[in-house]
Amino acid sequence: MKHTLFSKIYLGYLFLIVILSTLIIAFTLPGMKKSYIANLKEELVFLAQSIEDDVTAYIDRGDYAGLDSFVKEVGRRGRQRITVIAPDGTVLADSREDPSTMENHSRRPEVQGALAGRIASSLRYSSTVKEEMLYVAMPIEDGGHIVCILRVSFFLKDIRVLLDTLRRDIVTIVAVVALVALIAALLLSRTITKPIGDFVDKVNLVAEGNLDTRIILKGKGEGELKVLADSFNAMAERLQALVDDLSAKRDELENTIASLSDPLVLIDEEMKVVLYNDAFGELARKEGAYTQSSTLDKKPIWEALRSPDLVPFIERTKEDGRAKREIAIDSSIFVCSGGFIAAAGETVIIFHDVTELKRLEQIKKDFVTNVSHELRTPLTVIQGYIETLEEEAVGEQKRYIEVMKRHTANLMNIVEDLLTLSGLEEGKVTANFADVDIRTVVSDAVELFRSKAAEKGLVLDADVAPRLPSIHGDAMRLEQMLINLIDNAIRYTDRGSVRIVVGADGESMRIEVRDTGIGIPRNHQSRIFERFYVVDKSRSRESGGTGLGLSIVKHIVLLHGGSIDVRSGPGGGTTFVITLPISRTPRG
Template identity: 40%
Template sequence: MIKKRFFVKIFSGYFLAAIILPLLIALFTVSIIRSHYLETLGAGLKAETIILETKTGEFLRKADYKGLRDYIGIIRKDISARITVVDRDGIVIADSDSDYRSMENHIYRPEIAAAFSGLTETVIRYSESTGTEMLYCAMPVKDENGAAAWALRTSYYVSGVNALINSLLSRIGAVTILIVVLSLVAAFFIARRIYLPVKRLAAASREMASGNFGARVVIHEKNELKDLADAFNELGAEIGKLIAELTEKNTQINTIVSSIAEGLIVVDEKGSVILVNSSFKKIAGTDCAGSGFYWECFMPPGFNGVLESALKKKKNCIEQLEINSRVYLCSATYMENSGHAAMIMYDITEFKELERIKKDFVANVSHELKTPLTAIKGFAETLEPEVKTADAKRYLEIIKNNTERLINIVSDLLTLSELEQPDVVFNGEEADIEAVIKDVARIFEAAAKKKGLYVKTSFEPGMGRIKGDTFRLEQALVNIIGNAVKYTDSGGVEISAANAEGGIEIKISDTGCGIPEGGLERVFERFYVVDKSRSRKLGGTGLGLSIAKHIIQLHKGVIKAESEKGKGSVFTIFLPK
């Protein structure tokens, strides 16, 4: 149906052009010929009238009306024009074709009125006397005084002209019909010549749409359609090449996705499953592909929250989830270009088990070491009064210092182990942050003064209290402020607290040695120290900041560090109210 309509549209356009154009040309030609013929006839009539005026005027000025009528009768035989003479009152004096006595008054005839106005005019109008259309030419005939006393009018029957025009029109019509027929035949072949290549292009397009990218169109005529066909063939070849490359890449991607040991799921903005790999199917215990929404096939505790966080907040989200007695690190990523979210599930059960074993080992070792270390320290202090030689005293001091350092490490490890327990409970009391900071600052005033440092505090009025464990918060601040004092040689330490949106923000800044580039990412790790030689000299364990971070996080707060080597550090803590 579409093909036929396309052909009909093309043919119809040529058909209408083949009919309308010749008809318009014929009508225009006839109109021009008729107009030109009447113009020529009028000019001839006017020339005859001017010639007749000389002789007619002689008879009229002599008042020889009989001689005038005889003259008109004779001259009428030699010319084809009708001759009429009218006086000033519109009365017909003489007429070559009718009895002048029976003719009505002509004073209101337009050509007569123009003649009495001194003009010579040619007009075409319907004649009431003859009952047909006439071509008139009238001019004034002047008396002895030069006044227009009479009007001489000549006329032709236009019916003769119409007969000639009709004859001409019939001939033009015959030629027009012949032209129309020939044009229609030509239009059919032209339309067919356009339609067939388009038909081939349409057929090839359908083949290409069905997956046959080898479809080609061959057009031999050198025209725009051949250029279009060549472009279509090039496009088909290029698309075929691209599809082949995409298919190969898609196969590679599917192979890679299928071979990934971690579970992978991709969902759209509505939560519909787009892609899952075989590892995810094993985790879920079902084939979620094509099952609609992800929650219809897999909905363990916390899983929905990770994906929804990525989709709604449009940012990456990482959570640890326990699914079917195994622990997975779930990393959900929001893809801005598509609005989809992809989640990878890393099975970290073995790592968590190793971490647990390590923590248990550290806790057990720490407990086992605490008693003998305390005993060693006690015996060293007991021996101290008994030692007399300088070397023995120096050796005993080394034993005491290292024993103290080991005791500090064991104490910190026990604290860290306690904080990492899943069932750790804090005292949910109302904590006065301003009082806590002031108490901790007093602890380091003596040490700071000894090094020539200042310890300053500042507070925003009306901060209020937060819900937290005062002892643990003091412990966290002691570790942070203690490090600030320990690693600052000049200047001092400033501690400030102010209201923030939803909580209180604490800033601890120092003018110490600072943290080198790359160290900020590891500053809260266990046993990480900025300056190892200085840490050993000052007795640092490398666990203080790790303990502080755990305490802050257990209060659902955030801690971050900013620093510049040689210019000091700033630790910012946010605690929700």
């Protein structure tokens, strides 16, 4: 680019100089020749005028021989040829030839002009001297008539020699000027293109990534070039600041990711590893697929981590934007959180190892289950003996035994609940799935609570849609589910009503248990399905609640492939909504 620009400017100058030089030569030379001849003519006229009186004197005297020698004398002094011609064209005297030998000159154009009374000139070939000549003829008059014609001429050969010298001089001058101009143009072109060339070099340096490149102009540097240099420097500075900032942020991010103790991986659209931290590298290595040295970059995720659940999980993350689930990798269990970065088409996954937590949880569950099992037999024995004692008890004893009986029953309930729950959680329960008529289940459950509701002065009713489809499920478990919900509704409602509403659309059945009780504050709603979770501990203790009921309900709903939801606000009553699929073959 530097060169093309230089050659463009330089060739431009060259062209201009050549054209100008040619034009100068082409226009000056003919003009010079013309003015030179005009000058010469004037000189010839002047010469003619200077000898006019002498010639007239000779003619008046009729001394033609004298005239001829006078003319020859004058002609010898200069390089001009002088001829005196009579009005009839006869040559009276000539500075070069013998007039008697010369032919009649009346037809010569300059003579004819002079005969017409004016000074005339002509540039032509002379047949007398056999050369090209410039002629100037002047009439000499006396009393209105022409006495003779005085003709002065100059050899063109001389003019040509003069003109040639002149031409050579002009060409030399023009050539020297052109040469100087060319050198000046060369220097000028270099002055213009040099900084631009430097600019280009600097821009290329920046393009190659040398962002600390700056343009320093030599000399004062003003005008466009300075503005350009300043703008360039400002741009490079901003670019550098931006890149610095960006790389600092990147470093920070990389350090953050690296310092995470949980494995993290970023994968692209094709599920290939883009970025990962040491913890992830270790996890992938533990599986044996990769050695210490091999990198995971650009490796498909299913090669880096072999788990059948991983790819479906990533696909879910991509669909929903984010996802979370437990995934077993090798002998460990991880809670994986995935996020989809739509703009980049990338997915980030963090693996949180919960193996130990799960193990502890399992130990806890096993302990609870074992204890419950161990308690059931002695409790049954105690209950049996209490009943025997009850029959023989008298007075105060009756009250003591009544209290013992109630507490033992409560304890038995808890043990039963715990065993049910662990059975459901482990998936060990053998559910008896069959076509269930939900209408019967609802009315049976409601009947159980008739007296209890009446005791508290509550309205208890069921609104079941006619002609409901039957659902595939375990009738006993479904009743247990309803019993728990109605029990809660009555327990946590002091006045008003408890209603069970059942309806169905094509795909699912909807069972609602509504009450007008104390409600559940929003911040507790997500936790009430956890084991042993109670909202108001003192109230639960009073009413004998242990916080196991809703856990059982939730597991029964899940067993049937359904879902449970709660809507409530403090004091505004509570509604539990259960949705069960109709045409689904439930698991179990």
